[in-house]
Amino acid sequence: MERRKFLKYGCAAAVAMPAASWPWAALAREVESEQDRSELHISIEPVDAEMIDGQIVYMLLFFSEDGKPRPVLRVREGDEIRIEISNNDTAPHGFAIPGIPAATSELIDPGDRREVRFTAPVGGSYLFFDPTKAPLNRILGLHGALIVEPRLGTTPAGSPTPFSRASQTPALQALFDALGTAPRFPGQKWKPGDPAREKIWVFSQTDPTLNARVASGQSVDPASIMSSFLPRYFHINGLSGFDTAVHNGTASEGIEAAEAIMPEGKQGQPTLLRTMNAGLSTHSPHIHGNHVMELSENIANGAIDVRKNILEVDVWRLSPLARKDMLLPFERPPDIPAAKWPPKEEPFPLRYVMHCHTEMSQTAGGGNYPQGLVTHWEMTAPIE
Amino acid sequence: MVIDFKKTGVKGKVTFSTFGCNVFQESPATPDKIRPDVVIERAVHTDGRWNTPDGKRVRYWGFADPLSPIAADRVAPYPSPLIRVRQGQVVHTKLKSKKNAHTIHHHGIEPTTFNDGVGHVSFEVQTEYSYQWQPAHPGTFFYHCHRNTVLHFEMGMFGMLIVDPPEGPGTLYSGGPTYQVERIWVADDVDPRWHIPNEHDAGLCGEDAGLNRFEPKYFLISGVFNNKTMLDSRVAVEAKLGDRILIRLLNASYSILRLTLGVDALLVSVDGRQLGAEPWNSPKLFPAGSRIELTTASRFDLLITPTQRGVFGVKFEFLHWITGKVQADGAGIAQTRIIVK
Numbered sequence A: 001m002e003r004r005k006f007l008k009y010g011c012a013a014a015v016a017m018p019a020a021s022w023p024w025a026a027l028a029r030e031v032e033s034e035q036d037r038s039e040l041h042i043s044i045e046p047v048d049a050e051m052i053d054g055q056i057v058y059m060l061l062f063f064s065e066d067g068k069p070r071p072v073l074r075v076r077e078g079d080e081i082r083i084e085i086s087n088n089d090t091a092p093h094g095f096a097i098p099g100i101p102a103a104t105s106e107l108i109d110p111g112d113r114r115e116v117r118f119t120a121p122v123g124g125s126y127l128f129f130d131p132t133k134a135p136l137n138r139i140l141g142l143h144g145a146l147i148v149e150p151r152l153g154t155t156p157a158g159s160p161t162p163f164s165r166a167s168q169t170p171a172l173q174a175l176f177d178a179l180g181t182a183p184r185f186p187g188q189k190w191k192p193g194d195p196a197r198e199k200i201w202v203f204s205q206t207d208p209t210l211n212a213r214v215a216s217g218q219s220v221d222p223a224s225i226m227s228s229f230l231p232r233y234f235h236i237n238g239l240s241g242f243d244t245a246v247h248n249g250t251a252s253e254g255i256e257a258a259e260a261i262m263p264e265g266k267q268g269q270p271t272l273l274r275t276m277n278a279g280l281s282t283h284s285p286h287i288h289g290n291h292v293m294e295l296s297e298n299i300a301n302g303a304i305d306v307r308k309n310i311l312e313v314d315v316w317r318l319s320p321l322a323r324k325d326m327l328l329p330f331e332r333p334p335d336i337p338a339a340k341w342p343p344k345e346e347p348f349p350l351r352y353v354m355h356c357h358t359e360m361s362q363t364a365g366g367g368n369y370p371q372g373l374v375t376h377w378e379m380t381a382p383i384e
Numbered sequence B: 001m002v003i004d005f006k007k008t009g010v011k012g013k014v015t016f017s018t019f020g021c022n023v024f025q026e027s028p029a030t031p032d033k034i035r036p037d038v039v040i041e042r043a044v045h046t047d048g049r050w051n052t053p054d055g056k057r058v059r060y061w062g063f064a065d066p067l068s069p070i071a072a073d074r075v076a077p078y079p080s081p082l083i084r085v086r087q088g089q090v091v092h093t094k095l096k097s098k099k100n101a102h103t104i105h106h107h108g109i110e111p112t113t114f115n116d117g118v119g120h121v122s123f124e125v126q127t128e129y130s131y132q133w134q135p136a137h138p139g140t141f142f143y144h145c146h147r148n149t150v151l152h153f154e155m156g157m158f159g160m161l162i163v164d165p166p167e168g169p170g171t172l173y174s175g176g177p178t179y180q181v182e183r184i185w186v187a188d189d190v191d192p193r194w195h196i197p198n199e200h201d202a203g204l205c206g207e208d209a210g211l212n213r214f215e216p217k218y219f220l221i222s223g224v225f226n227n228k229t230m231l232d233s234r235v236a237v238e239a240k241l242g243d244r245i246l247i248r249l250l251n252a253s254y255s256i257l258r259l260t261l262g263v264d265a266l267l268v269s270v271d272g273r274q275l276g277a278e279p280w281n282s283p284k285l286f287p288a289g290s291r292i293e294l295t296t297a298s299r300f301d302l303l304i305t306p307t308q309r310g311v312f313g314v315k316f317e318f319l320h321w322i323t324g325k326v327q328a329d330g331a332g333i334a335q336t337r338i339i340v341k
Helices: A170-178 A208-215 A222-228 A255-261 B071-075 B149-154
Strands: A009-011 A037-050 A056-064 A073-076 A080-087 A113-119 A124-129 A143-149 A198-206 A233-236 A271-277 A285-287 A292-298 A304-306 A323-328 A350-356 A374-379 B038-051 B057-064 B080-086 B091-096 B105-107 B128-133 B139-144 B158-164 B181-190 B218-221 B237-239 B245-251 B256-261 B265-270 B284-286 B291-294 B299-304 B310-319 B333-340
Touching: A037 A073, A056 A208, A124 A271, A124 A323, A143 A198, A143 A271, A170 A292, A198 A255, B038 B080, B057 B071, B057 B080, B057 B158, B139 B149, B139 B245, B139 B299, B158 B181, B158 B245, B181 B237, B181 B310, B218 B310, B218 B333, B237 B245, B245 B256, B291 B299
Parallel strands: A037 A080, A073 A143, A198 A271, B038 B091, B080 B158, B181 B245, B237 B333
Antiparallel strands: A009 A037, A037 A056, A080 A113, A124 A143, A198 A233, A271 A323, A285 A350, A292 A304, A292 A323, A350 A374, B038 B057, B091 B128, B105 B139, B139 B158, B181 B218, B245 B299, B256 B291, B256 B310, B265 B284, B265 B299, B310 B333
16 A cells, blocks of 8 residues: 555545644633633634545544644633634534533534533533534544543542542542552652553544535535444544554654554553544444543433443444443553563563454445554553 | 564564554463463354354454363354453454464453553564463453454454453452353444455555445354344343343444343442442443443443342444434344343
């Protein structure tokens, strides 16, 4: 296969957009010294996106104010949030965040803008998207992650967690208190606010036939989509396969985008995985090297349910619109012979893949294994 | 033997090509090798043939066990023969590839990268390699080929892997409950279109091999087609009142698996991790009639302690990953029973 040779995203809209480098910086800006309000501006743009095998596919994406696609919105619990959405497409769109009813916009006409105002709810991971013609506009690409940081995220014993104290369960508190304390978890506690200790994985799928129909102006009956949906590309944060990780210190789509996906750290540096599925296929993310703890899931109304029974799994189910926060403990891979830890001949970093085990998702364009929903994580060193 | 890690994904230059189309292939020595307690051999076979319920012959691949006393396991078994070891044993799994490269990934077992069997971050086995691992946790795992996994896993290159506690089979974990009857239920679905071209590397270098479209037509439990699962002793359970029955359930299909049992079941372990070993989790009861759903590659260990004699139904439904409907227009169902005498 020929490697593509040009820019990943070109903008199909008449509006000139700056060349996209990947954004993973927080967008929230504090406009008052009390730090209790956030103003966010995003836009809806049509783009021609290049898939991992070089195919160009029409998509609709959210962009941040400074022209970067797929912005991650980050706010603080209790803050008054205003999000303004500009529609630079030729069709009407909308905006909603399950679990935050007040964040639902009215229909936004082409060229128009609307705003939503809401108070940021309890800490956790949320998914925003365009709910119009559901699921059409969402799977054309109009989705993204909203992260709410808790105002008080520590356990009563003082261990940081990503969840508000009021929504924590005894199980969650026991787990986060054990990090860096229990013999099983030598090393550190989870560190909030450290991008190295928190990864956001938004999964999606693309069926180029559907996108082409929309691009050519055909009217698509949303009710017909599920039965005919045949995805050919599978993404984490819009990237696939080789592009999702750092290789030999470089990354094909920019180091920032790859680092935002690929967990990396020493033994004893637990890392939060905020996993979400914006698409229509159920995924089975499977991680090598460590089991992960399933901390939370969204319930029917979109609210966040912190688990009372936190299972340790090597594969988890991620249904369409599911959001699950997982903890990758970065513990010593338990099945390395104890007499050979740390390994002497085999060098660090230890490198372990994460891939969806519903293996059709490992393809691109009908083949090209494993250029689909895959990445890996690296353990760079043992605890001294 | 000196190991040249630069010839593998560990120290070599990882490129778009080595990631998929042209993966590292080597037959190195095992690093940090120590004396094993157990040596297991697996040899690739590509000669399996199923006789399907509708009278077709469908090819499958797998791993044979050249050391097995059971003749069938030395030829073309499906699923591949069980690996059963004990917690704390140092294990060497020696893979012998055939004319093409393959790997063994011990799914849920967490060894070093070199011993994890994923080509694009380490290497695929050209002729032979011994994977070294020492299981720390008792439980239910499996193993499978990780080359062109989408195809090789579907072609049948997988088997169960059970880690018993040092006490051996019959005990869930040290100090834990015992069981008198054990059944392994491996759910699999087969799209025969994928089994026709028999291309070891189908799709790998850019061609559209249709591997994103999976339309299963056949459904098997533990190697038994669903027209025979009701009575076949590899699937159906017979127990005496007072016995504890352990079901080790693996979803090896590309469907969401929905299990419905006519009897209460206690989920005691998931993915090879005992529930209740840590304060953040505990066993979970599924009352009779519950829908127990497993995504692909999940394992549930279910402990059943019947309180009365009788025949209890068991239904497996294979659900489509997008529509959620029962596969094959409603035919994606297998049934069996638990008889308590």
